[in-house]
Amino acid sequence: MPSVTDAAKRLLVGRPFRSEKLSETLLPKRIALPVFASDALSSVAYAPDEILLTLSIAGIAAYALSPWIAVAVVVVLLVVVASYRQNVHAYPSGGGDYEVATVNLGPSAGLTVGSALLVDYVLTVAVSISSGAQYAATALPFLRGHEALFAVGLIVLLMTVNLRGVRESGTAFAVPTYLFMASVIGMGLWGFGRWLFGDLPQAPSAHLELAAEHDISGGLTSLAGVYLILRAFSSGAAALTGVEAISNGVPAFRKPKSRNAATTLLLLGLIAVTMLMSVVALANLTNVRFAEDPSVQLLDDGVPVGDSYVQDPVIGQLAATVFDHFPPAFYLVTAATGVILVLAANTAFNGFPVLASILARDGFLPKQLHTRGDRLAFSNGILALAGAAIVLVLAFDAEVTRLIQLYIVGVFVSFTVSQLGMVRHWTRHLRTETDAAARARMTRSRVVNSVGFALTGLVLVIVLLTKFTQGAWIAVLAMAVVFVNMRLIQRHYSSVARELAVPDDPAAKALPTGVRAVVLVSKLHKPTLRALAYARAARNTDLQAVTVAVDPQETRALQERWERLGVPLPLTVLDSPYREITRPVVDHVRALRERHPRDLVVVYVPEYVVGHWWETLLHNQSALRLRARLRYTPGVMVASVPWQLSSSAGMEDRHEPAAPGVVRRGTWGPAPLEHEEAARPSGRGGGEPRDRHEVGQDEQQEQGRRA
Structure with a gap:
C-alpha cells in the first residue's frame, strides 16, 4: 500500500513513464x-x-x-x-x-x-x-x-x-x-x-x-x-x-x-x-x-x-x-x-x-x-x-x-x-568546404550571423550603459x-575523477592479501548472532568479536553468557574508562589496520530495521556516529547487517521503488549498538551462529561471491 506522500505525488505528478516512452x-x-x-x-x-x-x-x-x-x-x-x-x-x-x-x-x-x-x-x-x-x-x-x-x-x-x-x-x-x-x-x-x-x-x-x-x-x-x-x-x-x-x-x-x-x-x-x-x-x-x-x-x-x-x-x-x-x-x-x-x-x-x-x-x-x-x-x-x-x-x-x-x-x-561563435563556425567550415553551392550557403549564413553579432553586441552595450x-x-x-x-x-x-581513476601500474591493481572482520557486539541477541553468522560465512582471513566495556557489570554478564552459549569465537573486550563507544572501536580498527596494512578490514554492524520514524528515537544512535567516523579511515569498510523488527513487516510493499531522477530517501534506520536487555533467542534461530562445518555449502558460496 503506497504511503500518503507517494499517493499525493502520484495525484499531482502522475504515474511514472518508462524510458522508452521518451519519443512519445x-x-x-x-x-x-x-x-x-x-x-x-x-x-x-x-x-x-x-x-x-x-x-x-x-x-x-x-x-x-x-x-x-x-x-x-x-x-x-x-x-x-x-x-x-x-x-x-x-x-x-x-x-x-x-x-x-x-x-x-x-x-x-x-x-x-x-x-x-x-x-x-x-x-x-x-x-x-x-x-x-x-x-x-x-x-x-x-x-x-x-x-x-x-x-x-x-x-x-x-x-x-x-x-x-x-x-x-x-x-x-x-x-x-x-x-x-x-x-x-x-x-x-x-x-x-x-x-x-x-x-x-x-x-x-x-x-x-x-x-x-x-x-x-x-x-x-x-x-x-x-x-x-x-x-x-x-x-x-x-x-x-x-x-x-x-x-x-x-x-x-x-x-x-x-x-x-x-x-x-x-x-x-x-x-x-x-x-x-x-x-x-x-x-x-x-x-x-x-x-x-x-x-x-x-x-x-x-x-x-x-x-x-x-x-x-x-x-x-x-x-x-x-x-x-x-x-x-x-x-x-x-x-x-x-x-x-x-x-x-x-x-x-x-x-x-x-x-x-x-x-x-x-x-x-x-x-x-x-x-x-x-x-x-x-x-x-x-x-x-x-x-x-x-x-x-x-x-x-x-x-x-x-x-x-x-x-x-x-x-x-x-x-x-552565440552569434560570434556562429561566425567562427562558418569560417572554420569554409576553410575545408569545396562544393560551390555549399560554400555559397555558408557564406550567406555567416553574413546573417555577422549582422546578428553586430546588432546584439550593440544592444548589449546599450543595455549595460543604460541599466547598469x-x-x-x-x-x-x-x-x-x-x-x-x-x-x-x-x-x-x-x-574526484583523477583520484578514482585506475592507474596503469599493475601493483596498484593488486587485491588485498586478506580480509580481517570485526563484528561489533553490544549484547548477545539475534541481530548479533546474524552478524556473526554472515561474517563467518564470508570466509574472512581473521574474525574478531569486539565489545566495549562501558559498564563493568554488563560486560561481565555478556562474557558469562557468551561462554555459556558456547559461541565458537572469542570475545574481545575494549576498555573505555570514559564510557565512550566510538573512540575505542575506531582506535582498535586503526591499530588492526596498521598491523596489517595490506589487508582489508570489514566492520560488521548489527542494524535494527523499524517501521515507524518515531521508533528510531527510542534506540541508541552510537552506531551512526561510529559509522561516520569509520568512513574516513582508509582500508576500512562498514557492513550493515539488518534485523527486521515486527513493526517493519510489509514496509517493502509500502515504499514504491524510486524511479530515475527521484532523490532517494533514506528509509533505513541507523544501526544502534543497543545496551538494553533483549529477548533471549530460543533454540537455534536463523541468526544464531553455527559451527563452521554446519554452514551449508550453497550459502557459503553465495556469501563468498557477495564478499
Whole structure:
C-alpha cells in the first residue's frame, strides 16, 4: 500500500513513464510554439509599457519616438530570429548558445553563456509571474498588497504542471497562448478598422496631461535625450527574451527536429512583430498616457491625479478603448494577457532544466540535474528554477519595475557570444568546404550571423550603459557568481575523477592479501548472532568479536553468557574508562589496520530495521556516529547487517521503488549498538551462529561471491 506522500505525488505528478516512452513526449509544432514562444510573445504585454514609461520622463513630446523605437526593436528581433534559424540547423543537440560558444570559442565562453542563460531564465520566471500577479491585482482588488504571495503560489502551480512532463505542460498551455495571440491580433485588426472608418475613440487616460519628470536640457537631441532614447530602446528590447529557448529545446521537437524548430522560430518572429507593432501603433492612435510616476506626472486640469489614481497597463487601456461597445471582448483580452504573463514563465521551465542537464553532463553543475524524473522531465532542474524564482519574487516584492532592470542583460550576453561563435563556425567550415553551392550557403549564413553579432553586441552595450546603475549590476554579479561556482564544481568533479581513476601500474591493481572482520557486539541477541553468522560465512582471513566495556557489570554478564552459549569465537573486550563507544572501536580498527596494512578490514554492524520514524528515537544512535567516523579511515569498510523488527513487516510493499531522477530517501534506520536487555533467542534461530562445518555449502558460496 503506497504511503500518503507517494499517493499525493502520484495525484499531482502522475504515474511514472518508462524510458522508452521518451519519443512519445516529443512535441509537434502546434504544441512547441506555445511551449517555447510564450515568453517572447508575452513580452508584448510589457515591452510597450516599458518604452512609453521610459519616454514619459521627458514628457509627452517624447511619445512621438515610440513607433521608431519599436521599429528598431523589431529589426533586432528579426535579425536574431534569422540568426537562430542558422543555430538550430548547425547545432540541433539542444546545447543552444552554450554548445555554440563552447565548440567555437572555448569552455570559458561557453560557461559565460551558460551562467548568463541560467540567471536570465530565473529572471524570466520572476518577471513574468510578478507581471501576471499585478494584472491579477488589477482585476481582483483584494489581491492588492499580496502580489508577492500570489506570485509564489503561481510559481508552485507552474512547477507542478511542468513536473508532469513537457508534453503535458505544453498541451495545458496551448489554448491560453493561442487565445492571447488571437485576442491581441484581433484587437489590433478591430482597432485599425475603427480608425480607418474614423470611429476609434480616445484612451481613458488621453485627457490627462503628461508632465516631464526631468527637464531634458537641449531636448531629445542632446546627450541626455539620446541617453533616454537608448534607455527606452533597451527596455523595449525585452521583447527579444525567449527567442533563444527554441535553440535550447530542439531535442523536444518531433522529427525533422531542426526544420520544425526553424519553422517555429519563424512563426514566433512574425507573430511577435505583428503584435508588438499593433500595440505601439494603437497606443499612439488612442493617445495612451503611461507614466513612470503617475501620481505626479499625470495631471487632470493641471492638478496631479494623486496616489488614488490606478494606472492600467497599456493593453488594458487599449482593450477598454477598442472594445468600449463590447465589454466581454475587453475582459477576454485582459484575462488572456494576465494568463500569458504567467505562462511566459513556462519557456524558462522548459529551457532551464535542459540547459542545466547539459551543464551537469559536462560536470559544471551537480550530476542530479542530468537525470530525468518520473515523467521523463528534468525534475531537479524544475525544482531548482522554481526555488530560485521564489527567492527573487519575495526579495523584490513582485515589483516588475524593479525586476525589469535586472532583465535582458543575460539574454543579450548569450545572443552576442552565440552569434560570434556562429561566425567562427562558418569560417572554420569554409576553410575545408569545396562544393560551390555549399560554400555559397555558408557564406550567406555567416553574413546573417555577422549582422546578428553586430546588432546584439550593440544592444548589449546599450543595455549595460543604460541599466547598469538601475539594477543590472545585480544580474551581472549573479552571472559572475554562477560562473565561479560552476568552475569550482567542475574542478571538484575533475579532482574526484583523477583520484578514482585506475592507474596503469599493475601493483596498484593488486587485491588485498586478506580480509580481517570485526563484528561489533553490544549484547548477545539475534541481530548479533546474524552478524556473526554472515561474517563467518564470508570466509574472512581473521574474525574478531569486539565489545566495549562501558559498564563493568554488563560486560561481565555478556562474557558469562557468551561462554555459556558456547559461541565458537572469542570475545574481545575494549576498555573505555570514559564510557565512550566510538573512540575505542575506531582506535582498535586503526591499530588492526596498521598491523596489517595490506589487508582489508570489514566492520560488521548489527542494524535494527523499524517501521515507524518515531521508533528510531527510542534506540541508541552510537552506531551512526561510529559509522561516520569509520568512513574516513582508509582500508576500512562498514557492513550493515539488518534485523527486521515486527513493526517493519510489509514496509517493502509500502515504499514504491524510486524511479530515475527521484532523490532517494533514506528509509533505513541507523544501526544502534543497543545496551538494553533483549529477548533471549530460543533454540537455534536463523541468526544464531553455527559451527563452521554446519554452514551449508550453497550459502557459503553465495556469501563468498557477495564478499
